[in-house]
Amino acid sequence: MDLLYADTTGGKFLLMFIAIAIFVLVMGAILVIVERIPRAPRWVVVAAFTGPALLGISFGLIYPAIITTRSSFYDARGQNFIGIDNYVTAFTRPEFQQVLLNTVAWTVIVPLASTAIGLIYAVLVDRARFEKLAKTLLFMPMAISLVGASIIWKFVYEYRPVLEGVAPDRQPAQIGLLNQILVWMGLEPVQFLLNGPWNNIFLMVVMIWIQAGFAMTILSAAIKAISTETIEAARLDGVNGIQQFWYVTVPSVRPALVVVLTTIAMGTLKVFDIVRTMTGGNYGTQVVANEFYTQSFRQQNQGMGAALAVLLFAFVVPLIIYNVRQMKKSEEVR
Amino acid sequence: MSTSTPQAPIPATPGKLVDRLDARAGRTRSTLSTKLASGFALLIAVVWTIPTFGLLITSFRPDGEIKTSGWWTWFTSPSITLENYAEVLTGSRFQLSTFFVNSFVITIPSVVIPITLALLAAYAFAWIDFKGRNILFVAVFALQVVPIQVTLIPLLTQYVKWGLNQTFWTVWLSHSIFALPLAIFLLHNFMKDIPRELVEAARVDGAGHVKIFFRVLLPLLVPAIASFAIFQFLWVWNDLLVALTFAGGQQNVAPLTVRLADLAGTRGQDWYLLAAGAFVSMVVPVIVFLALQRYFVRGLLAGSVKG
Numbered sequence: 001m002d003l004l005y006a007d008t009t010g011g012k013f014l015l016m017f018i019a020i021a022i023f024v025l026v027m028g029a030i031l032v033i034v035e036r037i038p039r040a041p042r043w044v045v046v047a048a049f050t051g052p053a054l055l056g057i058s059f060g061l062i063y064p065a066i067i068t069t070r071s072s073f074y075d076a077r078g079q080n081f082i083g084i085d086n087y088v089t090a091f092t093r094p095e096f097q098q099v100l101l102n103t104v105a106w107t108v109i110v111p112l113a114s115t116a117i118g119l120i121y122a123v124l125v126d127r128a129r130f131e132k133l134a135k136t137l138l139f140m141p142m143a144i145s146l147v148g149a150s151i152i153w154k155f156v157y158e159y160r161p162v163l164e165g166v167a168p169d170r171q172p173a174q175i176g177l178l179n180q181i182l183v184w185m186g187l188e189p190v191q192f193l194l195n196g197p198w199n200n201i202f203l204m205v206v207m208i209w210i211q212a213g214f215a216m217t218i219l220s221a222a223i224k225a226i227s228t229e230t231i232e233a234a235r236l237d238g239v240n241g242i243q244q245f246w247y248v249t250v251p252s253v254r255p256a257l258v259v260v261l262t263t264i265a266m267g268t269l270k271v272f273d274i275v276r277t278m279t280g281g282n283y284g285t286q287v288v289a290n291e292f293y294t295q296s297f298r299q300q301n302q303g304m305g306a307a308l309a310v311l312l313f314a315f316v317v318p319l320i321i322y323n324v325r326q327m328k329k330s331e332e333v334r
Numbered sequence: 335m336s337t338s339t340p341q342a343p344i345p346a347t348p349g350k351l352v353d354r355l356d357a358r359a360g361r362t363r364s365t366l367s368t369k370l371a372s373g374f375a376l377l378i379a380v381v382w383t384i385p386t387f388g389l390l391i392t393s394f395r396p397d398g399e400i401k402t403s404g405w406w407t408w409f410t411s412p413s414i415t416l417e418n419y420a421e422v423l424t425g426s427r428f429q430l431s432t433f434f435v436n437s438f439v440i441t442i443p444s445v446v447i448p449i450t451l452a453l454l455a456a457y458a459f460a461w462i463d464f465k466g467r468n469i470l471f472v473a474v475f476a477l478q479v480v481p482i483q484v485t486l487i488p489l490l491t492q493y494v495k496w497g498l499n500q501t502f503w504t505v506w507l508s509h510s511i512f513a514l515p516l517a518i519f520l521l522h523n524f525m526k527d528i529p530r531e532l533v534e535a536a537r538v539d540g541a542g543h544v545k546i547f548f549r550v551l552l553p554l555l556v557p558a559i560a561s562f563a564i565f566q567f568l569w570v571w572n573d574l575l576v577a578l579t580f581a582g583g584q585q586n587v588a589p590l591t592v593r594l595a596d597l598a599g600t601r602g603q604d605w606y607l608l609a610a611g612a613f614v615s616m617v618v619p620v621i622v623f624l625a626l627q628r629y630f631v632r633g634l635l636a637g638s639v640k641g
Contacts, residue, residue: 004501007586009432012439015502019443027450035544042464045543049458050470053451053514060511061477064485071487117378124375136627137379140386143623144616145572147591151598151612152385155392155605175404175605177388209382214634221635241371270481273574273591277598292483297579302487309483316479 027052065313072306076299086307096291102200103269103288106207107315111264114208115257118215122223123249135220139213146210146273153206154278157192196284203285206274211267215260222256223249258326262319269315288312393418393609400605418610428607429585430593430614437571437589437618439502440581444509444570445563451510452517452562453555457547459518460525461533471522477515485512486579493580502587504580509570517562523636524558525551561633564626571619590615 006012034040034048075082090096118138125134141149158176174180179189192202226249234248250257272289279285281294288308296305391405396415399408423431458464459471493504528551536546574591581587583596594611601607623630 004498004503005586006502009435012435012502012586016439016443019503019506020446023443023447023450027454031544035542042462046458046462046464048454049462049543049547050455053455053518054470054474056451056507056511057474057477057514060489060508061480061485061515064488065480067488068484121375121378124371124378128372128375134375134379136624138382139627140620140623141382143568143619144386145574145591145594145619147574147595147598148572148612148616151594151608152389154598154602155389155609156385158605173403175400175402177384177404177406180404180406209385212382217631217634266479270483273595276574277595280599289481289483293575293578296487305487309481309486312481312483313479316481320479 068306068309071302072310074303074306076301076303078302082303086303087311089304090307090311095286098284099286099288099291102284102286103315105200106204106271106287107265107268109201110204110207110211110268111261113204114211114264115215115219115260117208117212118217118260119219119250119253119257121212122216122220123245126220126223135216138216141210142213144210146206146271147277149206149210150274150277153202153209154193157202159189159191159193162189193279193285194283199279199283200285203274203278206278207268207271211264215264218256218260219253222253226252255326258323262323265319266316269312288315389609389612392605393613395606397604397606400609418606419614422607422610422614428593428597428611430590430611432585433588433590433593434614436581436587437591437615440505440509440577440587440589441567441570443502443506444513445566447506447510448513448517448566449521449559449563452514452521453552453559454547455514455518456521456525457543457551459522461546461551462543471518474515475519478519480515482512482575486575490579499580500582500584500587502581505577505587508576508580509573512576513566513569517566520562520633520636521555521558524555524561528554557629557632558636560626560629561636564622564630565633567622568619568630 003015003018006015030048030052034045037044071078072086073081073083075085090100121134121138125131128134144152155175156177157179158174159179160172160174160176162171174183174189178192182189193199230248230252231244234244239247270289272287272293275281275285275287275290276293281287281290286294288311292305292308292312295301295308299305388405391408392400394414394416395405395408396413396417399413422428423434455474459467459474489504489508490499493499498504532550532554533546536550541549571589572591573589574595577589577592578595581589581592583592590611594608594615597604597607597611
């Protein structure tokens with residue numbers, strides 16, 4: 001029995017149990033020792049409780065982040081210091097500019113669209129008869145992997161070429177739903193994933209499809225927290241449904257809206273699975289997160305890969321600052 | 335008398351009638367808008383469900399039919415086969431069953447280990463008074479925003495140096511570490527909510543921190559643990575990036591997502607494979623999700639609204 005590799009199902013599960021057992025034994029030993037020491041100094045107890053986690057974080061997050069930042073200033077093989085050349089390349093070369101532009105479009109459009117849909121849906125099904133079922137339906141995509149979701153949508157976009165000189169009723173059947181709908185409406189089928197720049201939007205749809213459920217959940221909770229007095233007062237003033245939405249609901253859930261928008265934006269920034277599975281980053285659909293993977297593991301350009309990873313990090317920072325500011329503001333109001 | 339009755343109330347209570355008319359108009363308006371609203375909600379629900387539903391039906395149709403007609407024609411000429419599933423699961427070329435096992439073996443320790451570590455750390459941050467506690471906690475909290483892309487290459491280099499690359503160990507370790515900041519933050523939030531008196535009472539009884547942790551806090555934290563566990567389960571099971579980096583294409587380590595992404599790239603037109611494969615990878619998370627939805631929602635709310 002090799003503790004590193006296992007190639008049978010039984011072997012793999014055995015390996016798994018051994019790993020968990022080792023972990024439990026080590027952690028148990030640490031705690032037992034701490035409990036046994038009479039009048040253990042506080043730092044020993046603190047070290048026993050936080051040490052393993054902090055050690056892991058230092059080894060797996062902080063140290064690698066520093067190394068990556070350093071290698072973003074080095075060349076492809078990590079040997080020669082080249083200053084900010086990688087960043088200059090990322091911002092000036094047209095193919096990288098396209099990647100950055102796409103990423104910005106993703107982080108603006110996806111959060112706005114999914115939050116809008118999530119909010120409208122949360123309002124519409126609030127206290128409706130089938131509220132729970134209705135919510136589960138919108139929520140379900142969150143359980144699916146991005147790879148699975150990409151396959152689901154790739155099938156929706158599936159395209160069968162139109163044969164020239166063949167009568168419309170003898171054309172090959174479209175098996176993608178969207179193209180079939182176009183044909184039913186008397187239009188030509190479209191290569192949704194090939195033709196830029198719209199193909200970017202069709203990729204974003206997958207992420208919107210997943211994130212709308214998240215937005216709905218958070219916003220629905222916020223909507224339920226609006227006091228009944230506020231709503232009654234608005235009703236007495238004779239506002240209609242749409243006015244109530246704009247003047248009562250939206251302002252009341254504003255803090256939740258900010259959280260949802262920024263959380264989705266951060267998640268969207270890092271997504272690479274969708275682009276990788278659906279277009280492989282071709283046809284003008286590349287984004288930073290996937291270009292990072294291509295540069296690091298396919299092109300073996302360590303410096304460029306590192307620079308792109310650092311850029312991802314840099315893009316997150318303004319979102320966080322905005323988020324924290326809004327939170328402070330709403331706390332002051334309270 | 336009888337002739338005057340219908341006329342009499344009108345001048346007497348004009349306001350009331352207008353009110354009543356107004357109310358009725360309001361009611362019709364609101365039923366109309368409710369109907370519109372329900373219709374719109376229904377439309378969204380349908381649009382959200384149909385893509386998955388279409389692929390589900392496709393996964394049960396014979397290959398020849400998938401290629402020549404849309405899945406919606408299945409309703410008029412239904413035919414069901416389990417051939418696609420049999421082939422992706424056990425067919426020697428695809429062997430998704432092997433990757434299915436890998437997914438399980440990867441996921442379980444990657445959920446158990448970070449939760450345990452995070453619970454202990456969260457306890458210290460919540461209930462042990464020590465110098466620098468707040469700064470340390472804020473630092474851990476802030477690390478949530480580090481994109482894991484930043485860590486991959488240095489970690490991979492380290493694993494290769496240790497000779498551990500492309501084993502389960504590196505995947506477990508990486509997933510566990512990446513989960514820690516969020517896990518510590520979430521569990522700390524839940525732990526803070528436990529009444530101080532309970533902990534104080536145990537302290538007065540002479541219980542040490544280890545005892546308080548196991549006897550007092552842990553039982554009360556079961557729902558919180560469930561919330562994070564399902565979160566982490568879905569995250570690890572559905573992850574592609576970490577697995578791709580540290581397990582590579584290794585048939586004995588790589589999870590379903592890696593294999594599925596590979597199939598989507600190399601056999602993009604074989605919808606009978608992709609459809610069945612996608613559902614093989616989806617069945618476990620969807621079941622877990624539906625069964626524990628309540629806890630999942632709790633975790634989401636605790637993570638983002640409080641945060």
